[in-house]
Amino acid sequence: MNRTLILGGGLSALMVIAALLSFVWTPFDHSAMNIPEKLQTPNGTHWFGTDHFGRDLFSMIMVGARTSIAVACVAVGIGIGLGVPLGLWAAARQGGWVDEVIMRGNDLIFAFPSLVIAILITAIFGAGAINAIIAIGIFNIPVFARVTRGGALPLWAREFILAARVAGKGPARISVEHILPNIANLLIVQATIQFSLGILAEAALSYVGLGAQPPTPSWGRMLADAQTLVSIAPHMALVPGFAIILTVLGLNLLGDGLRDALDPKLRVARV
Amino acid sequence: MLRYTFKRLLSLIISLAIASLVIFAVIEVAPGDPASFMLGINAAEDTLAALRAELGLDQPKWQRYLAWVGGMLQGDFGTSYQYRTPVSEMIADRLWVSLPLALYALALSTLIAFPAGIYAASRRGKAGDVSVMGATQVGVAIPNFWFAMMLVLIFAINLRWFSAGGFAGWDKGFVAAMKSLTLPAIALALPQAAILARVMRSSLLDVLDEDFMRTARAKGLSRGAALRRHGLRNAMIPVLTILGLQLSFLLAGGIIIEQVFYLPGLGRLIFQSISARDLIVVESVTMLLVFAVITVNFLVDLAYAAVDPRLRARA
Numbered sequence: 058m059n060r061t062l063i064l065g066g067g068l069s070a071l072m073v074i075a076a077l078l079s080f081v082w083t084p085f086d087h088s089a090m091n092i093p094e095k096l097q098t099p100n101g102t103h104w105f106g107t108d109h110f111g112r113d114l115f116s117m118i119m120v121g122a123r124t125s126i127a128v129a130c131v132a133v134g135i136g137i138g139l140g141v142p143l144g145l146w147a148a149a150r151q152g153g154w155v156d157e158v159i160m161r162g163n164d165l166i167f168a169f170p171s172l173v174i175a176i177l178i179t180a181i182f183g184a185g186a187i188n189a190i191i192a193i194g195i196f197n198i199p200v201f202a203r204v205t206r207g208g209a210l211p212l213w214a215r216e217f218i219l220a221a222r223v224a225g226k227g228p229a230r231i232s233v234e235h236i237l238p239n240i241a242n243l244l245i246v247q248a249t250i251q252f253s254l255g256i257l258a259e260a261a262l263s264y265v266g267l268g269a270q271p272p273t274p275s276w277g278r279m280l281a282d283a284q285t286l287v288s289i290a291p292h293m294a295l296v297p298g299f300a301i302i303l304t305v306l307g308l309n310l311l312g313d314g315l316r317d318a319l320d321p322k323l324r325v326a327r328v
Numbered sequence: 329m330l331r332y333t334f335k336r337l338l339s340l341i342i343s344l345a346i347a348s349l350v351i352f353a354v355i356e357v358a359p360g361d362p363a364s365f366m367l368g369i370n371a372a373e374d375t376l377a378a379l380r381a382e383l384g385l386d387q388p389k390w391q392r393y394l395a396w397v398g399g400m401l402q403g404d405f406g407t408s409y410q411y412r413t414p415v416s417e418m419i420a421d422r423l424w425v426s427l428p429l430a431l432y433a434l435a436l437s438t439l440i441a442f443p444a445g446i447y448a449a450s451r452r453g454k455a456g457d458v459s460v461m462g463a464t465q466v467g468v469a470i471p472n473f474w475f476a477m478m479l480v481l482i483f484a485i486n487l488r489w490f491s492a493g494g495f496a497g498w499d500k501g502f503v504a505a506m507k508s509l510t511l512p513a514i515a516l517a518l519p520q521a522a523i524l525a526r527v528m529r530s531s532l533l534d535v536l537d538e539d540f541m542r543t544a545r546a547k548g549l550s551r552g553a554a555l556r557r558h559g560l561r562n563a564m565i566p567v568l569t570i571l572g573l574q575l576s577f578l579l580a581g582g583i584i585i586e587q588v589f590y591l592p593g594l595g596r597l598i599f600q601s602i603s604a605r606d607l608i609v610v611e612s613v614t615m616l617l618v619f620a621v622i623t624v625n626f627l628v629d630l631a632y633a634a635v636d637p638r639l640r641a642r643a
Contacts, residue, residue, distance in 0.1 A: 168343065172583055176598070177598075178354075253469070283477070287477055298474040298478070302466070306469040
């Protein structure tokens, strides 16, 4: 076990536990307003302090973790669900027109400024968690398609694939039974990276008011609330900011640690 | 080289054509009629029809698509529904904020990332490398709009070195204008610098393992001289790709930072136009950004092929 993996896994696990725990327990009701106790700095009763409505920030962070994780999870799911089959298909038809169309389609999606398109989608079809998920998910598709194809191509030249072909298996069956298990490492690592990017994207969309809508708490909107109050209550901006940073950092470290643990020779395109 | 250029040019044109279709289609299926949005819900039906005719909204969709694309090819980006001014003028105004901001951020990010990446690579595996890489991990994890808020808190509210938002305007002088772009540029540059430093380091590490680096050392060059004369040049290709991508990202990616600092750039223009259902502005600005990305990638590809004959052969 390496230290990166432990640190990253620990931070990520902490966020998942906070999110799961929030279903059964939070120190306070996350939406309960308590004006007399507003804008308290972190103390013994309110561990992370309170916001301008006197809501408990610790409880809001816990419940907000649910939103972040759910959005990022489904967005990565969309990327894997559509991107991996496309990548496998392209690799199986390497050099053919299917490959060409899929890869050019990928390039095209990459050319769109993702944040602008996400804002466009959520603004036009309505702000909300579902549209935010779709907007983030679309840009995960080419990432997974490219990683899958890149991982699958060298495998197609290997002898065990040749053996499978001689045994009479078709390209689809080979892709699922032989290629996929061999690139699973690659996909797991890429998934943690996309997961962290999804959390950042969700925070950005919520921050401009296009993500999860009230009363669903989200870290990005907590930051938006904090913006006008940042001079009198900096803790309102610091607390959700650190939650985002630690989660994203944890996931990135987890990805790096997994890459080293699963295969030292593995190289994942990460930008 | 000519054949390669031609092939890449063809794929550039096809990409742009498909991109324009996609943008038009997405925006056309958008709910909300610009005419009724402009006139309010109590508008009479014949007033609405008149305005739709004036805006050209009553024509068939394919005709409007062709008019839009044809216009753009001649530099005419249409007329804003909301302000009745040519979109090209609005874009030009905003570019004077967004482009300097993007270049400023890119310059800052390069200034931070190059030394950091080179230093880390030259200290591979040692404490210096580990701490630079740790710092970039944190840099990548920081949302730039949160970082922007912190910069405002520290440098605008507490220290009062900069204003908290707004753009001074170029007519107030170069220094004043650049000063109002400084905090936004730093906020944009930080995550970019973290990414760039990582790319610089890993690209340099790949080169350092090459045989020609050993030869350079063997012929008597010092470590530093070998790194500068042979290492850096060969490591620049992946770095330039990322730089190209980052410039186009920064043009569009300022969208949220522009919101934080109330800067009148392209990002805010898109935002305001979306909420006012000024679709022609949204369409044209998005297309312009996509055009910038695709064209920058095209130029970067061509530059490589010019430098590296192996890439030409593969195409």
